[in-house]
Amino acid sequence: MNDLRSRIAVQVDGGLRTGRDVAIGALLGADEFGFATAPLIAAGCIMMRKCHLNTCPVGVATQDPVLRARFTGQPEHVINYFFFVAEELRQIMAGMGFRTVEEMIGRVDRINMKKALAHWKAQGVDLSKLLHQVQPAAGHSLYNTEGQDHGLAAALDNELIEACRGAIDNGAPVVLERRIRNVNRTAGAMLSGEIARAHGHRGLKPDTIRVNFTGVAGQSFGAWLAHGVTLDLTGDANDYVGKGLSGGRIIVRPPHGLGRDPAENIIVGNTVLYGAIAGEAFFEGVAGERFAVRNSGAIAVVEGAGDHACEYMTGGVVVVLGKTGRNFAAGMSGGIAYVYDEDGEFEKLCNLAQVDLAPIDAAPSADEGTGRPQQRPVGIEDFGMGDMLRHDAERLRILIERHKLHTGSSRAAALLDDWDNSLKKFVKVMPTDYARALKQLEAERDEAASVAAE
Secondary structure (H helix, E strand, C coil): CHHHHHHCCCCCEEECCCCHHHHHHHHCCCCCCCCCCCHHHHCCCCCCCCCHHHCCCCCCCCHHHHCCCCCCCCCHHHHHHHHHHHHHHHHHHHHCCCCHHHHHCHHHHHCCCHHHCHHHCCCCCCCCCCCCCCCCCCCCCCCCCCCCCCCCHHHHHHHHHCCHHHHHHHHHCCCEEEEEECCCCCCCCHHHHHHHHHHHHHHCCCEEEEEEEEEEEEECCCCCCECCEEEEEEEEEECCCCCCCCEEEEECCCCCCCCCCCHHHHEECCCCCCCCCEEEEEEEEEECCCCCCCCCEEEEEECCEEEEEEEEEEEEEEEEEECCCCEEECCEEEEEEECCCCCHHHHHHHHHCEEEECCCCCCCCCCCCCCCCCCCECCCCCCCCCCCCCCCHHHHHHHHHHHHHHHCCCHHHHHCCCHHHHHHEEEEEHHHHHHHHHHHHHHHHHHHHHHCCC
């Protein structure tokens, strides 16, 4: 009807192993073929299913240097495997009379279903509608032949880039006021791309660009946001806020005078801060599921979170000022989380396979270690968190103060006003392997310092 098929690439995956699997996928209409398990096995995986435990015996999915030394995989092993797949596919194509894969795509009429349908379990199954062959209109095809127009020319970021040109080129501070709607997806991503093109990962000086939004942000608000950019949204946002956050600051808060408790209302969607590597995020409200999944360096404060928060987290700091869902910290191997456990139920909701829970010591650490937390971020590589083995109470207070400063959160204000009692209800979530690695690094630094002193 609208020739959509020629503008998209259909990918099939799920247990693909052989050239025959590729042939069947093409005949069913696929342009692309996703392989995962088989190439992994070719590289040396033995399918122990221990990926999340850091104990992979062949060194594929582990950070343990002893286990990683066992890895024997080579790129040539995977290349050789795909040569065999291609050779088998070529033999099948020759037998069926096809010269190219494109000729095979969508040719469901060449699939022999008799053997499958003759099986007694398949009695009464009618696949004719599922395997109906669509005849393309004249001049069109049943496979991907052209690119899709994603409408980037009309993206909100084009306007932001133009308005921020002075900041990108010369570092001149700029403050913008904009309305945003849920059709405005990945707001800030193209702007960040321009900044990265000009300045690399270091970005701009803090708060060089500030955009105050009002409304409902579309998916991936602030994705890959560069250092020096602050997006302040009054309203709420959809899924994937701060995806790949790369040094910028994201603030989301409800409109003033709304009359509802932010700690009881969702303000950002699912999978917020997915794969974030640096930056700050402050959310005056509750996040959906999988908050900070795969976060590897960002700092975040939120007033509640759904199931699977901090899943597979490897770095950064997360503070939750309210309730969480179940399975908190599943697969978490790095970073630190602080959770306000007012009713004492958090331990039941936390996945303790790789983390330890501990109360927070109110007494200041006598040993500064690698440094104390600071109220302001130092730079793109240091957001002022100090020595991660020490200063928990100081670090937590600073983050809650930042949250209050940026969002005006009444919950943060209440916790700070009664700080001595509030601190007693916070629980520290610390990955065991992460703590061990930090202690090992500290021991190595101490040893090097003693050798140098001699």
